[in-house]
Each structure stands twice: as C-alpha cells, then as structure tokens.
Amino acid sequence: MKLLTKTGIYYLIITLLLFAVGGTIFYFSLRNIINESITERIYDIRSRVLSYAEKTGSLPPESPLEMYKVIFIQSPLSVKENLQDTIMTDEDNELEPFRKLTFSIQSSGINYIAVITKPLVESDDLTESIAYSLSILTGILLVVLLLLNWWLSKNLWKPFYKTLDELKRFDLNKKEGMNLPVVKTSEFRILNDEIRKMTEKIKQDYQSLKEFTENASHEIQTPLAIIRSKLELMIQSENIPQEQMKMIQDIYESTNRLSKLNQSLLLLAKIENRQFHETQNVDLKVLIKKKLEMFEDMIAFKSIRVEKQLAARELRINPQLADILLSNIIGNAIRHNIANGNIKIVLTSTDFIVSNSGNPLDVSPELLFDRFRKSSSSSESAGLGLSIVKQICDTYNLKINYTHDQGVHTILIAF
Amino acid sequence: MIHDTCNTTTLKILLVEDESALGESLVTFLKKEGHLCEWVKNFSAGDEKAAMYQYDCALIDIGLPGGSGLDILKALKKNNPKTGIIIISAKNSLDDKISGLDLGADDYITKPFHLAELNSRLNSVLRRRNFEGSNEIVFEKLKIVPDKQEAWINGKIISLTKKEFDLLLFFISNKNRVITKESIAEHGWGDGSDAADSFDFIYSHIKNLRKKIMDAGGDDYIKSVYGMGYKFSAL
Numbered sequence: 028m029k030l031l032t033k034t035g036i037y038y039l040i041i042t043l044l045l046f047a048v049g050g051t052i053f054y055f056s057l058r059n060i061i062n063e064s065i066t067e068r069i070y071d072i073r074s075r076v077l078s079y080a081e082k083t084g085s086l087p088p089e090s091p092l093e094m095y096k097v098i099f100i101q102s103p104l105s106v107k108e109n110l111q112d113t114i115m116t117d118e119d120n121e122l123e124p125f126r127k128l129t130f131s132i133q134s135s136g137i138n139y140i141a142v143i144t145k146p147l148v149e150s151d152d153l154t155e156s157i158a159y160s161l162s163i164l165t166g167i168l169l170v171v172l173l174l175l176n177w178w179l180s181k182n183l184w185k186p187f188y189k190t191l192d193e194l195k196r197f198d199l200n201k202k203e204g205m206n207l208p209v210v211k212t213s214e215f216r217i218l219n220d221e222i223r224k225m226t227e228k229i230k231q232d233y234q235s236l237k238e239f240t241e242n243a244s245h246e247i248q249t250p251l252a253i254i255r256s257k258l259e260l261m262i263q264s265e266n267i268p269q270e271q272m273k274m275i276q277d278i279y280e281s282t283n284r285l286s287k288l289n290q291s292l293l294l295l296a297k298i299e300n301r302q303f304h305e306t307q308n309v310d311l312k313v314l315i316k317k318k319l320e321m322f323e324d325m326i327a328f329k330s331i332r333v334e335k336q337l338a339a340r341e342l343r344i345n346p347q348l349a350d351i352l353l354s355n356i357i358g359n360a361i362r363h364n365i366a367n368g369n370i371k372i373v374l375t376s377t378d379f380i381v382s383n384s385g386n387p388l389d390v391s392p393e394l395l396f397d398r399f400r401k402s403s404s405s406s407e408s409a410g411l412g413l414s415i416v417k418q419i420c421d422t423y424n425l426k427i428n429y430t431h432d433q434g435v436h437t438i439l440i441a442f
Numbered sequence: 443m444i445h446d447t448c449n450t451t452t453l454k455i456l457l458v459e460d461e462s463a464l465g466e467s468l469v470t471f472l473k474k475e476g477h478l479c480e481w482v483k484n485f486s487a488g489d490e491k492a493a494m495y496q497y498d499c500a501l502i503d504i505g506l507p508g509g510s511g512l513d514i515l516k517a518l519k520k521n522n523p524k525t526g527i528i529i530i531s532a533k534n535s536l537d538d539k540i541s542g543l544d545l546g547a548d549d550y551i552t553k554p555f556h557l558a559e560l561n562s563r564l565n566s567v568l569r570r571r572n573f574e575g576s577n578e579i580v581f582e583k584l585k586i587v588p589d590k591q592e593a594w595i596n597g598k599i600i601s602l603t604k605k606e607f608d609l610l611l612f613f614i615s616n617k618n619r620v621i622t623k624e625s626i627a628e629h630g631w632g633d634g635s636d637a638a639d640s641f642d643f644i645y646s647h648i649k650n651l652r653k654k655i656m657d658a659g660g661d662d663y664i665k666s667v668y669g670m671g672y673k674f675s676a677l
Contacts, residue, residue, distance in 0.1 A: 248532040249461050252554035256467035259557045262620045262670055263474075272668050279670075283624050286554050287636075321634040324605070328643035347536065358637035412636075 031176045031184065042168055046161050054157055062126075062147070066110065069128045069143050072097060076141060077132065086134045094146070099139045105131035106140055117146060186210040190219055197226060199233050199301070237300055244293045251286045258282065291411040294351070295398075298418045303345040311349070311374055312337045318353045319372075325361050332369040340374055342442065344423055352419045355412045356381050356438055363436070382437035392429050453568065456500040457481040458488035458514055459530065460507055464553075468501065471557050485509030492517035499526040499568060501560075502547075504538055512545055519546045526567035528560070556625035562615040581614055582676050583660050595658040605630060606651045613664065613674035622671040648672065 072095055079087040090097050108130040117123045124147040132141045180188070186208050193205045205226055207219040258279045261267070267275070297303065315337060319326070326333060342349065360370045360383035368384035388395070396417040399410045416438075420427040426441040455472055459465040460483050472479040480497075482488045485508035492500070492514045500518055504511040511529065518525050529542040532553045539550045548567040551560060569577050569588060579586040585594040591607050593600045602610065612629050613621065626644055627635035635641075652664050665673050 244533065248553040249464065252532075253461060253463040253467065255554045256464055256471070256557055259622065259625075260467055260470055262622070269668065272670070276668070276670055279622065279624070282554075321632070322637050324631065324647070325634065325637045325643055328638070328646060354633055354636070358634075361637040362639050 031180050035172050035176050038172060046165060050157050050161050054153060058153060065126055065145050069145060072143050073128060073130060080132055080134055096144045098142050102138055102140045105138055186215045240296045247289050251282060254282050295415055295418055298422060303348050306343050306345050308341040309344050309346055309349040311340045311342055314349060314353055315372060315374060318357050322357060322361055329364060330367045331361060331364055335372040337374045338376060340376055348419050352416055355416045359412055377442055379440040380437060382435050384434055385436050388431055392431060395429050453477045453498040455479045456491055456497045458502045458511060460484060460503060488514045489517055493521055496522045497525050499564060501528050501530055504529055504531045512542060515545050515547055524571060526571045528563060528567060558616045558621045558625040559629055562612050565615040579614055586614060595660045598658055600654050600658045602654060605647060609647060609651055618675045620667045620671055620673050
C-alpha cells in the first residue's frame with residue numbers, strides 16, 4: 028500500500044471519529060439552544076398575554092393553530108405557574124413532545140388557566156439533518172483528500188519516487204553511478220545525499236575487494252611461476268642423484284597442486300563477487316557433447332560406459348560458468364568412477380542429472396558441497412570442484428541435489 | 443648432431459618481465475634453445491626497445507611497473523608487424539586475453555606456465571610467422587609437416603590420431619629435454635586432465651605413438667625419465 032494511501036486512510040478514520048464526536052456535541056448544543064429559545068419565546072408570549080389582559084381587561088384571542096398555541100380554560104382554582112415538557116397528541120393524532128406553560132390569569136373577575144404549548148423539534152429530525160450535512164462534508168473531504176494525494180504524489184513526492192526508481196536500477200557491476208535528482212525538500216535532499224554516499228562507499232569497497240582478489244592471485248601466481256620454472260630447469264640437469272630427483276619431483280607435484288588450488292579459490296571468489304555477469308543462451312546439449320569429447324580419453328582409459336539422453340535445452344547463463352559447471356560435474360563423475368563403471372547423463376527441459384557408479388562416499392551427503400570436503404580416495408583434488416558447482420548454481424538460482432543409492436552417485440540440477 | 447630446419451637459425455627475442463627470478467629462468471631457457479634474448483624489466487625500457495629494434499618474437503608480461511604490456515605490444519606491431527608476440531599474464535582474465543589478441547598478439551599464456559608449453563607455443567608462433575604455412579620439421583628420420591598434420595618416416599607417412607600428432611609436435615618442440623607428465627597433460631588435455639585421478643592415461647597414448655614410430659622404422663625417440671616424465675631425443 029502506498030504511503031499516501033495509508034496516511035489518507037488514517038486521515039479519513041480520524042476525520043470520521045471527529046465528525047461523530049463533533050456531531051454529537053453539535054446535536055446537544057443545538058438542541059439546547061433551540062430549547063432555550065422556545066422557553067424564552069413562551070415566556071415572552073406569557074408576558075404579552077398578561078400585559079394585554081392588564082391593558083384591555085379582556086383576554087387576547089386564542090390562537091390554537093399557530094406554532095405557539097395559546098388557549099384559555101376557565102377554572103375556579105388558580106394554578107402555580109408551571110413550565111414542563113410533556114407528550115401530547117398533535118393534529119395528526121401522533122404523540123409528539125411539547126413544551127407547555129400553564130399559568131393563572133384573571134379577566135373580568137373570572138379565573139382562567141392559560142396554556143401555551145409549542146411542539147418540540149423531533150430529535151430524530153435533528154440527528155438526521157446533522158448526519159446528512161456531515162456526510163456531505165465527509166464526501167467533499169474525501170474527494171479533496173484524493174485530489175490532494177494525487178497532487179502530492181505527482182509533485183511533492185516525485186523526487187522520492189525517482190530515487191526509488193534509481194535504487195531499483197542500481198547495479199554494482201555497472202560503472203555508472205546513481206543519477207539522483209537535485210531536490211529542494213530537505214528530507215529528500217538528505218536521503219539522496221546519504222544514498223549517494225552509501226552507494227559510492229559500497230562501490231569502492233566492492234572494487235577494492237575485486238582488486239584484492241585479482242592482486243592476491245597475481246601475487247600468488249608469480250611466485251608459483253618462478254618455483255615451477257626453476258624446477259623445470261633443474262630437472263634438465265643430468266647430474267642430479269636419483270634420491271634428490273625424487274624430492275624435486277615431490278616439490279614439483281606440490282607446486283602444481285598449489286597452483287590448481289589457487290586457481291580454484293580465485294574462481295570461487297570471482298563467482299561470489301559476481302564478476303561473471305554477462306549472460307547468454309547456452310545450448311546445454313551441445314556443451315555436454317563438447318565436454319564428453321574433452322574427456323573422451325579419460326573415459327576410455329577407465330573403460331567407462333557413457334549413456335546419455337539429451338533433450339534440447341537452453342539456459343541463460345554466463346558461458347564460462349556453464350563450461351565450468353559441466354566440466355566439474357562430468358569430470359567429477361569420471362574421476363570418482365571405478366574401472367569399467369558407467370555414467371548416465373540425462374538432460375530434460377526441467378533437469379540435468381548425472382549419475383555414476385563409484386565407491387561409497389565417506390563424507391555425509393549434506394557436507395559434499397562444502398569447501399575442502401573430499402573423499403580420501405583422491406587426495407589430488409582440493410575438494411573445491413563441487414563448491415564451485417554449488418556457487419554457480421546459487422548464482423543462477425538453480426537447485427542442486429546429491430543422492431547416493433547402492434553405489435550410484437547422482438547429482439541433479441533443477442532449472 | 444641434430445638437424446632441424448626450424449631451430450637452426452638463431453632468433454632474436456624480446457622478453458619483458460618484471461619478476462627477476464622468473465625472467466632469469468626464461469632467459470636461461472631461451473639461451474639453451476640457442477636464441478638471442480634481450481630482457482627488460484620495466485615498461486619504459488620495453489617500450490623503448492620495442493620502438494627501436496626489430497625482433498622475431500616478444501614475450502610480454504601485461505602487468506608491468508610503469509605501464510601496461512599491451513602498449514608495448516602496440517609499439518612492437520607498429521615497428522614490425524611480423525614480430526610474433528606472446529602475452530604472459532598472471533591474471534586468467536578473459537578481457538585481457540581478448541584485448542591482447544585483438545591488438546595482434548599471437549598467443550596468450552597464464553602464469554604459472556610450464557616452460558615446455560611456452561616453448562611449444564613460441565615455436566608454433568615462429569613457424570606461422572616465418573614460413574607462412576609451408577614448413578617442415580626434420581628430426582633424424584622423422585619429418586613433420588605441422589600445417590598438414592603429417593608425419594613421415596623414411597618417406598612413408600605414419601597414420602597418427604590428432605592427439606598423437608599434437609604430442610609428437612610437442613615433443614619435437616621440446617626435444618632433448620625432460621618434459622613433465624603435468625606439462626604433457628596440460629598441453630594435450632587442458633582442463634580435461636582434471637577428470638583423471640592420475641597421469642596414467644598419458645602413458646597409453648605415448649605407448650601408441652612410440653609403437654607407431656618404431657613400426658614405421660623410426661628409432662625409440664621417446665624415453666621415460668625417472669617417473670618425472672619423458673624425454674624426446676635421438677639415441
């Protein structure tokens with residue numbers, strides 16, 4: 028719900044409450060005023076009747092049809108002057124409230140009781156007319172409120188919505204900063220200034236993180252390159268004893284492992300930092316076939332039987348990452364396979380499934396995608412292959428699942 | 443003595459590398475190959491040499507103190523378009539690779555690399571540059587025509603698979619030197635070798651290659667060394 032709609036609703040609820048309270052107060056005070064003026068008028072009529080009688084010595088004519096009805100009743104008794112509200116039948120034979128003043132008056136030596144009556148306004152009518160005018164007022168208020176909201180959001184809140192749009196468009200991987208409007212409203216100006224500062228800071232931090240990754244790799248790759256080149260020159264020497272040559276060989280192999288490890292860590296960091304952000308439609312079927320060609324010598328060496336059911340499927344993904352994803356999954360299925368084993372690769376429009384025969388897993392399946400988690404049987408690998416796979420899947424919101432059943436390992440990726 | 447039409451001429455190579463220890467290794471290696479190597483360690487010296495002298499080939503590190511190796515590449519291309527150029531980079535960055543190749547580099551190699559791999563690429567660049575596709579490599583009884591992917595022994599063609607031919611070319615480029623299993627695996631199979639839990643799969647390919655050469659009347663040029671790898675040499 029929009030902020031303005033929300034405030035509008037609150038305004039409306041409060042206005043209605045105020046109108047209800049105000050209407051009640053209005054009703055009572057209005058009734059009071061009316062009552063008082065009726066009483067005043069009745070007494071006014073009384074004094075006029077009395078002064079008439081005094082001056083002329085006779086009673087004024089009765090006026091039974093006027094709003095203020097005056098009648099005289101002959102009575103031997105004199106009554107105490109009395110003002111009271113009572114219910115009587117009116118001309119239409121309906122019971123209505125009346126105010127009645129009775130007092131004694133004498134004319135030509137005869138005692139009369141004068142009665143002045145005035146029908147009171149029905150409270151129903153009063154309530155009705157107050158409610159009627161208040162609801163018209165509410166209606167007008169509602170229309171005004173809607174118009175005001177529309178105008179406010181069009182003008183006053185416009186810079187805020189522009190800022191929101193800019194925030195939505197903001198992409199850390201894009202070079203250009205945010206194009207925030209210059210505004211006069213101080214709150215929006217402060218907001219924009221803070222957003223600008225914050226995004227600049229985030230961009231800088233992100234940039235330095237990326238640079239750190241690159242630099243770290245640079246710093247590690249170069250010493251590795253030096254060690255490797257020295258060792259490769261060293262092994263050309265004819266006069267190194269066998270024993271030392273074995274040591275050199277071990278150093279050389281460790282260097283190669285270190286180099287692969289560094290490359291994997293770098294790759295993981297790069298994926299995490301979303302540095303592979305360009306995507307295109309990658310034909311997975313074609314790519315799987317390419318990967319199987321790449322691995323054909325390893326497959327043949329282990330005499331692995333490959334069964335494939337490939338449907339056409341395109342995936343919007345970074346091509347490099349698609350390559351790495353398939354290489355790691357298929358490569359894994361070959362490396363952890365047994366001699367004369369088999370691999371089944373299934374690609375449908377919804378899933379990519381690779382299952383392979385292999386030795387039972389000695390880590391629990393849920394830890395399989397953790398970094399540096401590996402089965403002891405192949406200590407050559409650093410245990411980062413599946414972490415990279417997981418990271419790629421996470422990047423593209425692909426669900427990955429591993430199951431193991433009677434010597435068959437299955438990895439399923441749901442698109 | 444070894445006959446080789448490719449390496450009989452001494453080549454003039456410019457090496458731009460700021461890491462002393464790595465530069466030394468490369469210079470030692472290239473000199474052993476019989477090349478003349480000039481080594482500079484920073485951008486300005488590299489840029490100056492590139493503009494003033496003519497080289498057959500240049501190995502340029504991209505990340506240099508004082509500037510980018512890509513600018514040296516431009517200067518070299520301007521001075522002599524025929525110079526073969528290989529970029530060396532510590533970053534396995536696709537952008538660097540693309541911009542390097544766009545600027546006219548012949549190849550791109552990422553640190554840490556195997557010297558044998560660098561040498562094989564250097565030879566292939568020079569072959570393409572100097573012979574424009576009509577060269578042959580002769581080693582003892584072997585004659586190899588890289589562009590036609592043909593190998594001959596005593597005037598008879600040997601039928602080799604693509605992989606076997608690649609291996610043979612790699613061996614000949616690095617003849618008389620110990621070539622490690624790792625560099626063979628990386629050259630022949632690239633990332634594909636990651637799927638193997640050992641380098642045993644290389645062995646079967648080399649055994650086949652050896653057998654084909656010997657069956658055709660060649661000598662056993664490929665010898666295995668200590669468990670390190672192999673050496674390609676005359677008897």
